[in-house]
Amino acid sequence: xKPFNKVEFSFPSNSVNEGFARAAVSAxxxxxxxxxxxxxxxxxxxxxxxxxxIVHGYRDKIGFVYISVKLFENGKAVVRVRDKGCGIPNIExxxxxxxxxxxxxxxxxxFAVMQSFCDCVRVTSAVGRGTAVTLTKYFExxx
Amino acid sequence: xxxxxLYKDGVLTAKMNGEIDHHAAREIRxxxxxxxxxxxxxxxxxxxxxxxxxxxxxxxxxLGRVRLYQFWKGHVVLCxxxxxxxxxxxxxxxASVAAIERRAG
Ligand SMILES: Nc1ncnc2c1ncn2[C@@H]1O[C@H](COP(=O)(O)OP(=O)(O)O)[C@@H](O)[C@H]1O
Ligand SMILES: [Mg+2]
Numbered sequence: 455x456k457p458f459n460k461v462e463f464s465f466p467s468n469s470v471n472e473g474f475a476r477a478a479v480s481a482x483x484x485x486x487x488x489x490x491x492x493x494x495x496x497x498x499x500x501x502x503x504x505x506x507x508i509v510h511g512y513r514d515k516i517g518f519v520y521i522s523v524k525l526f527e528n529g530k531a532v533v534r535v536r537d538k539g540c541g542i543p544n545i546e547x548x549x550x551x552x553x554x555x556x557x558x559x560x561x562x563x564x565f566a567v568m569q570s571f572c573d574c575v576r577v578t579s580a581v582g583r584g585t586a587v588t589l590t591k592y593f594e595x596x597x
Numbered sequence: 598x599x600x601x602x603l604y605k606d607g608v609l610t611a612k613m614n615g616e617i618d619h620h621a622a623r624e625i626r627x628x629x630x631x632x633x634x635x636x637x638x639x640x641x642x643x644x645x646x647x648x649x650x651x652x653x654x655x656x657x658x659x660l661g662r663v664r665l666y667q668f669w670k671g672h673v674v675l676c677x678x679x680x681x682x683x684x685x686x687x688x689x690x691x692a693s694v695a696a697i698e699r700r701a702g
Contacts, residue, residue: 469619469620469623472619472620473618473620476618494650494681497650498650498681501652502653505619505652505654558661558664559626559658559661560654560657561654561656561657561660561689563688563689564652566688567653570688
């Protein structure tokens with residue numbers, strides 16, 4: 455199936471852009487007429503993925519974060535968050551709840567949140583090349 | 598994001614206003630920690646009633662303050678959690694290290 459609408463944008467990995475990124479995605483998703491709860495879930499998952507790109511992917515430099523959002527007629531939304539940062543050496547380990555390389559102030563719960571707030575989370579990564587996280591969520595048709 | 602701090606009878610209340618993400622967490626942390634380390638309150642009350650959104654950076658923020666307060670045997674209380682913040686709090690299991698104050702109704 456082809457998406458009926460899509461958007462792509464990118465921005466430098468300054469943490470001040472975290473709020474912009476999730477708000478922009480959220481505004482676009484409203485075309486699917488989601489419930490507030492469903493929309494907040496995906497918005498939160500996007501915030502996690504974007505934060506990871508900024509905090510971990512581009513740990514000690516500024517690089518671009520690329521986002522694409524695709525909307526499908528059956529209520530499916532697919533959000534892809536990509537960075538060209540350091541990559542993840544062991545994806546399985548990284549996705550385990552509480553695992554973090556981020557130090558004291560990180561909870562290690564980003565992937566756990568993405569998984570519990572989305573229907574599907576796919577991660578591909580190559581060390582030195584970057585990481586892509588694909589979040590899929592089905593929005594129920596509203597009454 | 599803005600943080601309002603109020604100290605009374607050994608309790609420091611931090612009322613946060615705005616969305617809590619990794620970017621905002623830094624500012625909140627700096628505000629709370631500088632006052633906490635000076636005054637060493639026995640209790641930190643984190644008031645989320647004016648926080649419409651929080652991701653797992655907020656959980657990291659809470660955990661970090663729980664750790665800090667343990668240095669002088671103080672504790673942390675969370676209040677004003679909306680249903681969507683509550684979802685995050687529940688997923689994190691943070692209730693085992695911080696008390697949660699709930700209002701009836
Ligand atoms: N985009 C990324 N680039 C490099 N490493 C990442 C990326 N996303 C996640 N990671 C790794 O996975 C770990 C777990 O991520 P997460 O579950 O979000 O927890 P946290 O962000 O609190 O560390 C991170 O600490 C980091 O080591
Ligand atoms: Mg994270």
